[in-house]
Amino acid sequence: MYGTGILRGMGVTIKHLIDSFVDDLSFLGQPYYSDDALNVRQGTKGRGVFTVQYPEEKLPVPERFRFIPFLLYDEHEDGSRTDRCTSCGICAKVCPPQCIWIERSSDPDTGRPIPEPTRFFIDIDICMNCGYCAEYCPFDAIKMDHDYELASYDRTEAHIFDKDRLDKPVEYYASICPTDYASEEQARAEEEAKKAARKAAAAEKKRIAAEKKASLS
């Protein structure tokens, strides 16, 4: 019969309408924009409205979500900071749109290079958020951020991030990516232990050699 296809289609629309109310009812009494509720409503069990009322509701981003990179520093108990970056320049080399600019620092007295950057710039208008810098950094010094609300009225100054703007403590990274942070710290600890063992072995060897030398003479 002519028109049955349209009627069936309208049935689908009505089902969507009813589903959205049923879904709303099942979440009655809960705050509309909590992460827990959004996780269920946006997951495979969600049957209701899928759109998110953005500035009020924000979808929780997954751990691996990548936006503009930032630099990590370790904060010590006395308040001093050490950059993890050694200004090796791999991030600047691997960056596809070439948006990273690093200046190495050198000792003012001897003029020899020190493994930390004096200046570090990222042009976030050029950055394409590919995540290569974080992926290939050998020191876990540069990571991708989760902060995606970076709009500003001025792009000449505000969109070129310098080192002050990029620097963030390791604790911040641990809070946004707990799993990755844990596995990386474990790998680092293992590496350190290996290094220490090697060092100890070398020292032991040296001591034995010295003893041998002493006994010979």
Place this chain on the structure above:
Amino acid sequence: MIPLIGQIWLIVLCCLDSNPEENRFGKNVSYPDEFDIDNWAPEDDTSLYAGLNKSGSNGKKLKTDSLVVNMGPQHPSTHGVFRMVVALDGETITDLQPVMGYLHRNHEKIGERNTFLQNMPYTDRLDYLSSMSNNLGYSLAVEKLMGVEVPERAEYLRVLMAELTRVSNHMWAIGFLLNDLGAFQTPALYAIRARELILDIFEATAGSRMMCNYMRFGGVARDLPDTLRDENTVDFIGDLVNERLPAAIDELDRFLTGNEIVRSRCIGVGVLPADKAIAYSTAGPLLRASGVPYDLRRAEPYSIYDRLDFEVCTRSNGDVYDRYVVRIDEMRESVKICQQVMREIPEEGEIFTGKPQYNVRVPKGESYGRVENPKGELGYYVVSKGKTNPYRYHVRAPSFINLTVLGEMCKGHKVADAVVILGSIDIVLGEVDR
């Protein structure tokens, strides 16, 4: 997109700079001797307009004048910056010429400047609705040159991602086709509801919803995450491919396939006979809707497709409606593949061969890697001279080649049908213009 275009334009300016000292990539642009870049002006449209067939069919009784209309480049129905020069007799199309190039971003030249690995995120931006498949094609091309084996689990992950991409892409294609038919937004939003869950998987696994940058030469970048939206990821994907996606496809089928308005607008419109489809070397759903059972996953199986069980969907009429039905069928097959992948994927295992390197060594030689992208055959031609960057890099973009047949299909139809026919080809301008 805007910062991306700006950024690429900067690079273009940088490359075109005639002073090699000012160009940070060195002197990497050369022109033929007789070509003068400073005095070059692009051709105007006079010859294009003159070449159109303006002979009307009903000029016998009424004195009518044929009319040339430019649809685009800023027309809402063209899916981007694309221009159709249409010669009209009344409301009937006598000739149609597609004009491309408004979104040209020097993709291939940038690819020759980039190192092999650096080019991977740029391939995301070709067909930005199916970036996972784009990655797959490019890594296949370079892996052929490098001769690396991909671990078993990585192969399964690749196929899973590529097939989920196909579903999400066809969802968009159908949603937009209905937009072009005049059913604004409701079908489109119902179609992309399930796509949202697929993008959640991409975001949690690769880090980005659309610009995934997930594949590497010799595997994939990351394994599946442990949890996704507070649920075990494997359960999430299992729920999705076993229940949610089949239900969504069935619903779309129920919603649209039998709809009388859709049928009367689509059946018999934009017919493309099989011989013409082959002559224009079209690919993908466009070719299969014309009755040619050609699918690269069967014709030249890559990755693990030779082990998987799926059908190549074809229809025989080659009109807009058949293309729509082929897309629905293909989504079903893709979901079937995803179900098999989730059943057979090794629980544990390597996802990458060798040590991750930021500057891969690619031996001398040339290779052509091709995949069955949602839109057709996507091919990457890479020539390596043993340096860090490709000597020549070319993309065979399915949208671009499918678009050449648009004029043929539109002749004799009305203007409103041209919009629908364009929607049924399913183009993405990022890939057409590169």
